[in-house]
Amino acid sequence: MSAMMRRTAPARRRGFALALALGLSACGSSGSSTSPSPSSESISASGIQTPATEALSGGRRGGTLTVLNHEDFEHLDPGEAYFSVDYEASYATQRPLFSYEPNSVTPIPDMASGPAVISSDGKTITVHIRHGVHFSPPVNREVTSADVAYAIERGANPNVANPYFEAYFTSLEGSAKARGGPFPGITTPDSDTIVFHLTKPNAQIVLDALALPLSAPVPEAFAKKYDAKSPTEYGNYLVATGPYMFKSNGEGKVLGIGYQPGKSATLVRNPNWRSSTDFRPAYLDEIDIKIGGDTNVIGRQVLEGSELVQNDAVAKSSVQLAYEHFRSQLQISPGAGDHYIAVNNKRGPFANVNVRKAFWAALDRVAMGKARGGSLVTDVMTHFLFPEIPGFEAAGGLAGPKVDYDEHPEGDPAIAEKYMRMAGYPSGKYTGAQTLEVVGSTGDPSSEVAEIANNTLHSLGFKTKLSLVDTSVMYSKYCGVPAEQIDVCPNVGWGADFADGQAVLDPAFNGRNILPTGNNNWGQVDDPTINAAMDKAELIIGTQARANAWAAIDRELVADAAAIPSDWDKEAAIESKDVAGVGDLWNTGTWDYSFSSLK
Amino acid sequence: MTSYIVRRLLWGVVLLVLVSALTFLLFRVLPTGEPARLRAGRFASPKVIAEIRNDLGLNKPLIVQFWLYMKGIFLHLNLGYSYYSSASVRSLIADRLPATLSLTIGAAVIWLGAGITVGVISAVRRRSKLDRASMGWALALISAPEYWLGLIVLYLFAADIGKLKVFPGAGSYVGLTSDPWGWFTSLILPWLVLAATNAAIYARLIRGSMIEVMGEDYIRTARAKGLSERRVVLRHGLRSAINPVMTILGLDIGVLLGGAILVETVFDIPGIGRLNYDAITHSDFPIVQGTVLLAALFIIVANIVVDIAYAYLDPRVRFS
Numbered sequence: 067m068s069a070m071m072r073r074t075a076p077a078r079r080r081g082f083a084l085a086l087a088l089g090l091s092a093c094g095s096s097g098s099s100t101s102p103s104p105s106s107e108s109i110s111a112s113g114i115q116t117p118a119t120e121a122l123s124g125g126r127r128g129g130t131l132t133v134l135n136h137e138d139f140e141h142l143d144p145g146e147a148y149f150s151v152d153y154e155a156s157y158a159t160q161r162p163l164f165s166y167e168p169n170s171v172t173p174i175p176d177m178a179s180g181p182a183v184i185s186s187d188g189k190t191i192t193v194h195i196r197h198g199v200h201f202s203p204p205v206n207r208e209v210t211s212a213d214v215a216y217a218i219e220r221g222a223n224p225n226v227a228n229p230y231f232e233a234y235f236t237s238l239e240g241s242a243k244a245r246g247g248p249f250p251g252i253t254t255p256d257s258d259t260i261v262f263h264l265t266k267p268n269a270q271i272v273l274d275a276l277a278l279p280l281s282a283p284v285p286e287a288f289a290k291k292y293d294a295k296s297p298t299e300y301g302n303y304l305v306a307t308g309p310y311m312f313k314s315n316g317e318g319k320v321l322g323i324g325y326q327p328g329k330s331a332t333l334v335r336n337p338n339w340r341s342s343t344d345f346r347p348a349y350l351d352e353i354d355i356k357i358g359g360d361t362n363v364i365g366r367q368v369l370e371g372s373e374l375v376q377n378d379a380v381a382k383s384s385v386q387l388a389y390e391h392f393r394s395q396l397q398i399s400p401g402a403g404d405h406y407i408a409v410n411n412k413r414g415p416f417a418n419v420n421v422r423k424a425f426w427a428a429l430d431r432v433a434m435g436k437a438r439g440g441s442l443v444t445d446v447m448t449h450f451l452f453p454e455i456p457g458f459e460a461a462g463g464l465a466g467p468k469v470d471y472d473e474h475p476e477g478d479p480a481i482a483e484k485y486m487r488m489a490g491y492p493s494g495k496y497t498g499a500q501t502l503e504v505v506g507s508t509g510d511p512s513s514e515v516a517e518i519a520n521n522t523l524h525s526l527g528f529k530t531k532l533s534l535v536d537t538s539v540m541y542s543k544y545c546g547v548p549a550e551q552i553d554v555c556p557n558v559g560w561g562a563d564f565a566d567g568q569a570v571l572d573p574a575f576n577g578r579n580i581l582p583t584g585n586n587n588w589g590q591v592d593d594p595t596i597n598a599a600m601d602k603a604e605l606i607i608g609t610q611a612r613a614n615a616w617a618a619i620d621r622e623l624v625a626d627a628a629a630i631p632s633d634w635d636k637e638a639a640i641e642s643k644d645v646a647g648v649g650d651l652w653n654t655g656t657w658d659y660s661f662s663s664l665k
Numbered sequence: 666m667t668s669y670i671v672r673r674l675l676w677g678v679v680l681l682v683l684v685s686a687l688t689f690l691l692f693r694v695l696p697t698g699e700p701a702r703l704r705a706g707r708f709a710s711p712k713v714i715a716e717i718r719n720d721l722g723l724n725k726p727l728i729v730q731f732w733l734y735m736k737g738i739f740l741h742l743n744l745g746y747s748y749y750s751s752a753s754v755r756s757l758i759a760d761r762l763p764a765t766l767s768l769t770i771g772a773a774v775i776w777l778g779a780g781i782t783v784g785v786i787s788a789v790r791r792r793s794k795l796d797r798a799s800m801g802w803a804l805a806l807i808s809a810p811e812y813w814l815g816l817i818v819l820y821l822f823a824a825d826i827g828k829l830k831v832f833p834g835a836g837s838y839v840g841l842t843s844d845p846w847g848w849f850t851s852l853i854l855p856w857l858v859l860a861a862t863n864a865a866i867y868a869r870l871i872r873g874s875m876i877e878v879m880g881e882d883y884i885r886t887a888r889a890k891g892l893s894e895r896r897v898v899l900r901h902g903l904r905s906a907i908n909p910v911m912t913i914l915g916l917d918i919g920v921l922l923g924g925a926i927l928v929e930t931v932f933d934i935p936g937i938g939r940l941n942y943d944a945i946t947h948s949d950f951p952i953v954q955g956t957v958l959l960a961a962l963f964i965i966v967a968n969i970v971v972d973i974a975y976a977y978l979d980p981r982v983r984f985s
Contacts, residue, residue, distance in 0.1 A: 134836065138943060140749055224716040232713075296720045302752075327750035327757060328943055329935040356836055358943075359933030363819055363835045366826040538948055583711070 115397040117651035118169050125349040125646055125663030133355040134364045137378045138328050142312065142320065143301030144279035145220050148229045150654050151378050158333060158659040159306040160282035163193055163214060166652040167345065168661050171454050171565035173277035177214065188267030188607055195258050200338035202306040204318050205285045209307060210257040213283035220246050221280050225298045230563060234275035237264045246293065270607045274564045283307055309348035309660055311336040331355040333659065349663035368640050369395055373664055375641040375657050382439050385638045389442060395641050399655020401454030402637040403561030404447055407519055407630035408545060408588035410553045414500060420489035422627035427471035428482035429522050435633040437514040443638055446475040447631035450571060451620045454651065456613035457567045461620035469624060482526060495527030502530045502553040505544040507537040512557045519556035545588045548580060558588050567616020568604055575628055576600045591628045673972055677965040684961040688954045689734050745951035754955040757940060764838060765936035768859060768928065769921040771852055775860035776867055784871025789898060791876060803865035815858045815931035822854060836933040855932045859925055863917060867910055874906035908978060915971030916964065923960020
């Protein structure tokens, strides 16, 4: 199992942090001390929507929804898309083999005609393709299994450089040498069937990955000339299989027609889409996406306007405004990822498990959550699987495991001192000579969070050297490079590609995933017992058994205090009063264009 | 005069070459600036990054890369390819330039008009209530951050979220050719916000300069010759006093044509500033590089124009 997974929520949070950096300086309001703070359980009761409770049917047909997004798409090409904003359009215009109903994190057949069949040895996956699905103009013909095969094969084309191909598809036979053309791991015995041949029995994770946009069919004859360019230009000449398509000209050109980079995008109905082949109701006639603008202004425009939604990170001031005055227009989605503090398990003081437990006990996680917007958009993190991931409840749920260093989320100096003494510091404070290297990221709220962590370290007796750098620099130059020997990274976080314990825990805590650069196991956690348990759990097929196995690993990580938890994220989304928005639980609560409608 | 202009133009070209070289180097030495990694995305494997490095010619010696880069810019106007928009930087800049030109030129007209008028009146009626009120307002506007002022103006006057629904709000910008009236009305608030700070600065500058000039001997001589006060102030006073303003006007316009990031962001105007802002957010360095070069070009050109205008306004420059 490779170590690369989409940081979905943090990608969305990037915009959030930016919005706050701009917004708070301007408004001087909405500081954390004034943030509303209902408990997670009381969200539904307080009139706020959640994706799990929204009606999926009965919407009004027709109309144009206008989307005000601060952030632009990163990629329209389903082979490149790897960002929650990209997914909003990808899943409305493309049909992967499997996808999701908005209120669920369990994949259901989409381009597939039924559930996949996994062989008894777990090394072969057979999927049958749905009949009657056609590509949008100018291709127009019916989709075959060869189109799905090409879509996945092109993920290995360096011009496409799919970001998760190596994470999930390297167990396909011959994938190591694949460059975008056919390879033995994918065969299509007939036009309705695609078979995946694996070198090891990890069928479950491959199957999970077939719900990602990469498996959405791509017609080779149409796309090949664009895929020959570096980088591919297929994203500028898209064809669709979903209910909507980017507005395009007769050649399928989208760039400059249905998509103006940094300005706007327009989704219109796909004339070749047939509702009888799809579970999406597709109420709207058109979706106009306006890109850019300030998140504070967008928030007000949406809440006070008509037929509008915001579908990227909502400014903290807008969340507060919505909570206080427009509560029915606010949606809060759980399971949007986590934030934690990575501590160096390999060297320095944090190689000692008791020092890690002391840090855990001392940290004020409530203050960390307040810095991020309060309990409306965060829950105190008590272990490593997050809400909506199978195994979360078995691993302790929101309350968390019963260990004394987790008992007091506001921080407990007495317990911290107890563990420091157990670590060999009789005074209960660190007395060593080392100055800790702490690297966090700039901007609000990251810098505030880093300061809280830094102050906690001081309270334990540590001397620190805190450096705050750009988030991408933090990952690419410091926290993701073990040779830099960073002791503490207070601003790391994770969002899973899909609801599976492996997608959350394996990249960040499996010792086999420690890489010299681009490392996502930031704490260099390398416990042979945990590694072996993960290797075993990876091969389990079946939801409940997998959930239990990953929950057990989660408990091991807590016992090992492998990292210091901070908060689980919930994502806010807002809509105008005359919009019946339906949020995607599986995509950090973003509004689903195929299910949302106008009232 | 001709040799003076030619000299200024040649220096401009040298400066552009230097700025291009600097952006090339920055692009390659910044921690996040490795083009192959940026193109490949954050999660790409070393294998994919290596292949992209090869495709982009990054394995060639730095000096060869530099030569190809400079050749691309100066011979083919090739500014590279955006990693995020999958479009050429040149086309993206060309797409955004009209909005920035509209914003900057309109605002410059307002701030010059307002700044000069208020500055002259304040200087002529020095220490009057009008002077104190004008300079007080100027100080307040100088102190007001553009971003904050933009939000306040929107919350007060925007048609969608304002208390008084007067002018089109954020996101209403349309191109001049597609809807001239819509273009004009959508830019009223951004023009006012962008002009406010500059008008205040120019007013204070003009006032100070005018007070100094109006004390000169030749002004006394002009009055002694019986010229009207209006003629003395505008023809003899303002013409001299405006020289320092012309100098900073060139710089200000040059900088703003490189992108008025805050105003474009608050009012959702798809101009160069927002293009640059988005590019910085995504570490899309080819665009940053392109907009930096564009800003440098505008500043250089604006300065040359100002120098020529300066020579026209002040005969001493011509003769020297």
